[in-house]
Amino acid sequence: MTLKLRLLPIPLVLVLAIVVWLGWNWPRRVDMSQYAPSDSIVYLECNDLPAVANAIVGSNAWKHFAGSFGLQADQPSHRWLNVAASFGIGPAKSVLLARSQVAVVMLNLNAAEENATLNIKPEGAIIIETHTSTWRLRPAAEEVLQQFAQKLYGPVSAKHSVDGADFLEWTNGSDRRIVAAIDGSVLVVGNSKAAVQRCLDARHRPELSLRGDAALGRMRAIVGGSDALTFGYVSAENATKLAAWGTPLLFGREPGNSTLEQIVNRNAPKVLGAIGWSSRPTSGIIEDRFFISLEPSIVTRLRPAFRTTTPKASIWTVVPDAIDTISVYRSQTPSQAWDALRGISSQFDAVSAVLLNSLMKAALLTYGISDPDRFLAAVGPDMATFKANQSDNAVLIARVLDRPTLEQMFKSQQAKTNGDTIDFLLRETTTDKQFSATFVGDYLLVGNRDDVRQCVEAQKQARTIAEHNRPKIDLNAFSNSAAISTYTNDVERVRTFFRVLSGVRGGAIENAQAFADIPFANTETTLDDKGLDRRTKSALGQFSSLVALFKSD
Numbered sequence: 089m090t091l092k093l094r095l096l097p098i099p100l101v102l103v104l105a106i107v108v109w110l111g112w113n114w115p116r117r118v119d120m121s122q123y124a125p126s127d128s129i130v131y132l133e134c135n136d137l138p139a140v141a142n143a144i145v146g147s148n149a150w151k152h153f154a155g156s157f158g159l160q161a162d163q164p165s166h167r168w169l170n171v172a173a174s175f176g177i178g179p180a181k182s183v184l185l186a187r188s189q190v191a192v193v194m195l196n197l198n199a200a201e202e203n204a205t206l207n208i209k210p211e212g213a214i215i216i217e218t219h220t221s222t223w224r225l226r227p228a229a230e231e232v233l234q235q236f237a238q239k240l241y242g243p244v245s246a247k248h249s250v251d252g253a254d255f256l257e258w259t260n261g262s263d264r265r266i267v268a269a270i271d272g273s274v275l276v277v278g279n280s281k282a283a284v285q286r287c288l289d290a291r292h293r294p295e296l297s298l299r300g301d302a303a304l305g306r307m308r309a310i311v312g313g314s315d316a317l318t319f320g321y322v323s324a325e326n327a328t329k330l331a332a333w334g335t336p337l338l339f340g341r342e343p344g345n346s347t348l349e350q351i352v353n354r355n356a357p358k359v360l361g362a363i364g365w366s367s368r369p370t371s372g373i374i375e376d377r378f379f380i381s382l383e384p385s386i387v388t389r390l391r392p393a394f395r396t397t398t399p400k401a402s403i404w405t406v407v408p409d410a411i412d413t414i415s416v417y418r419s420q421t422p423s424q425a426w427d428a429l430r431g432i433s434s435q436f437d438a439v440s441a442v443l444l445n446s447l448m449k450a451a452l453l454t455y456g457i458s459d460p461d462r463f464l465a466a467v468g469p470d471m472a473t474f475k476a477n478q479s480d481n482a483v484l485i486a487r488v489l490d491r492p493t494l495e496q497m498f499k500s501q502q503a504k505t506n507g508d509t510i511d512f513l514l515r516e517t518t519t520d521k522q523f524s525a526t527f528v529g530d531y532l533l534v535g536n537r538d539d540v541r542q543c544v545e546a547q548k549q550a551r552t553i554a555e556h557n558r559p560k561i562d563l564n565a566f567s568n569s570a571a572i573s574t575y576t577n578d579v580e581r582v583r584t585f586f587r588v589l590s591g592v593r594g595g596a597i598e599n600a601q602a603f604a605d606i607p608f609a610n611t612e613t614t615l616d617d618k619g620l621d622r623r624t625k626s627a628l629g630q631f632s633s634l635v636a637l638f639k640s641d
């Protein structure tokens with residue numbers, strides 16, 4: 089009896105020891121922003137790679153189309169394997185995937201014109217907190233990076249150097265390179281040594297990291313980034329930089345145009361705040377949420393543009409079923425919405441106000457409308473713009489309130505335009521006018537002559553969204569509170585996603601016809617007290633866009 093009492097605690101001690109070891113070895117999530125430089129232009133993070141993989145494999149798109157590319161459509165459950173790997177049990181690569189948190193930072197934007205082509209070469213890095221010892225991390229990381237470098241550059245070897253940290257570098261002799269450094273349990277991989285070094289500095293010097301940005305924490309709360317698959321952040325200052333950098337592209341100029349950049353830099357801070365992004369799975373699809381902070385005065389001025397009304401279903405009876413994208417605008421009063429947008433210019437200096445108003449007017453001039461105030465006062469709240477398949481031009485649709493005014497506008501326009509005349513259509517015509525306008529039921533259609541004619545023909549032949557496209561475009565995807573609802577053909581993004589994954593696995597013959605059933609991505613835009621809220625529901629979300637960056641071309 090005495091022997092049994094002495095031996096009895098041994099199993100309990102072993103169990104207790106195992107529990108303590110498992111608890112000690114379980115990876116504890118860290119705030120990845122502490123590894124990102126404070127001036128990162130764009131910051132992205134993913135704290136659970138297996139969750140992302142499960143969301144993709146569990147999506148309707150994967151179940152329906154993975155098999156067409158030779159990928160395993162019905163994935164076996166790896167739950168217990170992932171749990172074991174999370175405890176550090178299993179092959180090194182499996183352990184790293186199960187335990188790692190990942191952040192991506194863009195630190196600089198470089199653009200150069202080569203042979204009349206604008207090449208954009210961002211400088212950035214990937215930061216991986218592996219929660220794994222260096223001795224286990226190093227061989228697995230070096231093997232994966234070596235294989236990746238050989239796919240990019242052919243036969244190459246890593247060059248070692250020590251400069252405050254142990255660096256590895258692969259290059260093909262050009263300005264393209266892969267640079268990596270291992271610092272404890274953290275692996276940093278970038279396209280320049282400077283980018284990697286800045287991330288290492290942020291890790292060791294908290295005052296240089298993004299973690300101290302209070303706006304990041306607020307944005308994480310707004311978009312629910314703490315429990316999302318992914319979270320992204322752009323500070324207010326960098327939102328202005330991106331706007332200044334990208335605005336010249338709207339005018340067909342190279343980024344860095346000093347005049348436009350100065351105008352945007354002066355005025356963007358009066359409008360823009362921080363930008364956030366999160367993604368999460370829902371009902372077999374992915375929902376991406378983007379939030380753009382706006383200054384309180386801008387929110388106040390924009391409210392009339394976001395007062396909505398329930399759209400009439402009849403608008404879908406004049407939209408062809410073969411379209412690439414359509415945006416439906418639900419403002420109660422289009423003219424008031426226009427005034428609200430134009431009112432933003434009151435925040436700007438005189439030169440910038442003139443530029444903004446010119447840009448707004450040019451938006452409707454695309455449809456041959458030179459008097460926006462008069463036009464918008466004559467149409468109702470059911471408005472939309474769309475692009476037909478394989479067309480570079482958009483068509484505008486608006487519900488008619490004042491037909492005589494619209495007739496007079498387009499008839500009088502013919503005498504004012506120089507060469508690019510508007511053909512006012514009440515019936516089919518073969519004239520060579522650039523713009524056409526026609527009435528179809530209660531709606532006015534304005535746009536390129538051929539595109540307008542297609543709308544008329546589609547309506548006559550009952551080839552409209554109301555008749556044929558409901559399975560692909562969910563007209564009830566969002567509530568009527570959204571001021572703008574956008575539907576976008578998602579076929580090419582999803583196809584590219586599977587092509588890239590299939591290429592990694594050796595390639596397979598795709599079933600192109602199957603992709604015809606991919607539903608459109610749906611985006612709703614609303615306004616709240618802090619800014620613009622855009623939510624997109626699509627087959628694979630922004631993951632399909634990110635994977636597309638790895639296309640061979």
